[in-house]
Amino acid sequence: MAPCAVFCYSSRMNFWQSVKQNTKPFFALAPMADVTDPAFRIIVAKYGKPDVLWTEFVSADGLCHPKGRESLMKDLEYSEAERPIVAQLFSSNPENMRTASKLCAELGFDGIDINMGCPDRTIEKQGCGSAMIKTPDLAIEVIRAARQGIQDAGKDIPLSVKTRVGYSRDEIDTWVVRLLGEKLDALTIHARTRKDLSQVPANWDYLSQVVKLRNEIAPETVILGNGDVTDMSDGISKAKSTGADGIMIGRAVFGNPWIFNKEVSIKKKGSWKQNFFLQLLPPAWAKKIMGDSRYTISDIPLAQKLNVMVEHTRLFEKLLGGVKNFAVMKKHYKAYATGFPGAKELRIKLMETKNGDDMEAIVAEFLNA
Numbered sequence: 001m002a003p004c005a006v007f008c009y010s011s012r013m014n015f016w017q018s019v020k021q022n023t024k025p026f027f028a029l030a031p032m033a034d035v036t037d038p039a040f041r042i043i044v045a046k047y048g049k050p051d052v053l054w055t056e057f058v059s060a061d062g063l064c065h066p067k068g069r070e071s072l073m074k075d076l077e078y079s080e081a082e083r084p085i086v087a088q089l090f091s092s093n094p095e096n097m098r099t100a101s102k103l104c105a106e107l108g109f110d111g112i113d114i115n116m117g118c119p120d121r122t123i124e125k126q127g128c129g130s131a132m133i134k135t136p137d138l139a140i141e142v143i144r145a146a147r148q149g150i151q152d153a154g155k156d157i158p159l160s161v162k163t164r165v166g167y168s169r170d171e172i173d174t175w176v177v178r179l180l181g182e183k184l185d186a187l188t189i190h191a192r193t194r195k196d197l198s199q200v201p202a203n204w205d206y207l208s209q210v211v212k213l214r215n216e217i218a219p220e221t222v223i224l225g226n227g228d229v230t231d232m233s234d235g236i237s238k239a240k241s242t243g244a245d246g247i248m249i250g251r252a253v254f255g256n257p258w259i260f261n262k263e264v265s266i267k268k269k270g271s272w273k274q275n276f277f278l279q280l281l282p283p284a285w286a287k288k289i290m291g292d293s294r295y296t297i298s299d300i301p302l303a304q305k306l307n308v309m310v311e312h313t314r315l316f317e318k319l320l321g322g323v324k325n326f327a328v329m330k331k332h333y334k335a336y337a338t339g340f341p342g343a344k345e346l347r348i349k350l351m352e353t354k355n356g357d358d359m360e361a362i363v364a365e366f367l368n369a
């Protein structure tokens with residue numbers, strides 16, 4: 001009998017099955033290019049570790065070329081504190097996907113994920129990201145090649161895909177069904193089509209449909225829902241209403257590395273949706289009383305928050321200085337420095353900074369004023 005290479009789940013319990021069993025729902029940090037880099041992931045793991053972390057996406061084609069490889073290897077650096085950590089790759093070239101998956105397995109990642117949802121034109125031009133939705137046969141080839149690469153490394157780590165529900169319309173019955181047929185270890189569904197980009201609200205009804213199909217076609221595949229989750233309490237209610245096993249949070253972590261910290265995010269902060277009496281009011285009134293919880297910062301003392309921003313900057317310089325542009329940090333500054341008196345003035349000054357010394361001096365001046 002041929003060895004069970006492509007179509008079987010691994011016989012031992014992989015980490016996806018254990019996080020699913022241990023925490024309902026479990027939470028994952030979304031992969032975000034130039035955001036969830038090795039420095040920010042260390043900060044997130046320290047202040048509010050989610051159940052699973054992801055790297056930014058990395059070009060498998062680039063990893064296969066001696067020129068691009070060196071700088072991309074920086075994106076694949078991780079610390080033990082981040083486990084379980086999944087390496088995310090993209091490519092429309094099965095051979096390169098196989099080689100890059102072997103590399104990631106050898107680097108000791110806990111899992112490999114393939115990006116099949118990114119709408120960025122430069123990625124789509126390479127036939128990758130969301131473009132894969134339009135070439136399902138090739139997508140399947142790429143998935144099988146990744147699995148082969150893991151085997152080439154002599155490893156048995158799980159393989160997952162992150163995608164959207166369709167290209168221009170809902171293609172769950174074709175696209176997602178094809179993916180489920182591959183018996184992936186995990187599948188993350190960003191609850192939008194490619195055409196939606198991030199311009200319309202995520203539609204979590206899609207998750208209910210995917211979970212139902214999963215139960216019929218691939219009961220072992222762990223399903224993560226993604227899109228517009230504002231905090232853990234929001235994620236818990238979305239998981240309850242759809243049956244998703246895990247919740248992936250992206251943009252809401254900007255400036256809020258405490259978002260996965262249960263004490264801070266759920267106990268202290270709460271939200272109007274959690275308050276029984278406020279739930280009796282029309283949502284617009286409840287929001288008025290409590291404030292809109294969308295992308296708000298956890299209940300962290302201001303000095304602590306700004307000191308973590310400094311720590312994050314120092315770590316960025318140490319790990320990525322000379323590799324990534326310091327401007328990457330500005331995205332974070334905008335999010336850290338918001339929602340308190342004087343935030344706007346502080347933000348303007350931070351936008352002018354060129355290095356950690358500059359920014360630390362500005363923060364010290366602000367805190368001592």
Ligand SMILES: Cc1cc2nc3c(=O)[nH]c(=O)nc-3n(C[C@H](O)[C@H](O)[C@H](O)COP(=O)(O)O)c2cc1C
Nearest residue numbers: 030031032033056057115190227228229249250251
């Ligand atoms: C700045 C930025 C970079 C992103 N980079 C990636 C990426 O590298 N890989 C990926 O699969 N998705 C990427 N995404 C998409 C997010 O992982 C996530 O699917 C999307 O932001 C929706 O989730 P959210 O509403 O919780 O942010 C990125 C999103 C943003 C905002």
